[in-house]
Amino acid sequence: MREYGVHATGLSDLLKRSNTARGSIYQHFPAGKAELMEQATLEAGRIIAARIEELTQVLPAEAVIDAFIDGWKQNLTDSSFAAGCPIVAAAQAAPDALAIREASAKVFADWARVIGRSIESKGIDAAVAASLGSFIVSSLEGAIIQCRSARSLQPLDDAKTGLMLLLRREGAD
Incomplete structure (x- = not known):
């Protein structure tokens, strides 16, 4: 899924990678x-949201x-x-x-909410913090897409530079 997308990922590919019997897939799904x-999608989102929340509680933005x-x-x-x-x-x-698309929308919103709450805890207005949370998710996800396309890490470096400037300006660093 991470390499070929949802459409091009076949059930046989998933079974092979997971060493799972076909019958058990249909039993659970x-x-x-x-x-x-x-x-x-929802489970990956939950895992990453928990990690973001964990990091935001112990580290600066x-x-x-x-x-x-x-x-x-x-x-x-x-x-x-790839x-x-x-x-x-x-x-x-x-x-x-x-x-599947609705699940992704929920995950992106959850991540933005976790990040926004962390920014709000720094004394930033709730609406501004929510907007920044959404922007951070959009910026990083866009950078990842650009990295794959260009086969370069530069877009992530550029996103980092811009986000750091923004967080410092808002006092959320």
């Missing part, structure tokens, strides 16, 4: 691949962004820029895969 992809960017640089480098964000893959699912 009666609606098949669509339900599996929706739940995988700049260090959280550093950690996120460093992690993505490693992921991109390790996969030779593996992107699974939530972006879900967001780009076919129009008839509405549940």
Whole structure:
């Protein structure tokens, strides 16, 4: 899914990678691949949201962004820029895969909410903090897409520079 997107990821590929029997997939996901992809999107989102929340409680905003960017640089480098964000893959699912796309929207909103709450805890106005949370998610996800396209880490470096300037200006660093 991270490499080929939702549409091009076949159930046989998923079974092979997970060493799972075909029957067990349908036992747990009666609606098949669509339900599996929706739940995988939500679960990946929950895991990442929990990590963001954990980091924001112990690190300043700049260090959280550093950690996120460093992690993505490693992921991109390790996969030779083949593996992107699974939530972006879900967001780009076919129009008839509405549940998968809705799951991605929920995940992006959850991440923005976690980041926004952290920024608000620094004394920033709630509406401004919410907007910044959404902008940070958009900026980083866009940078990841650009990195894959250009096969370069520069877009993440550029996003980091811009986000750090913005957070400092707002007093949320």
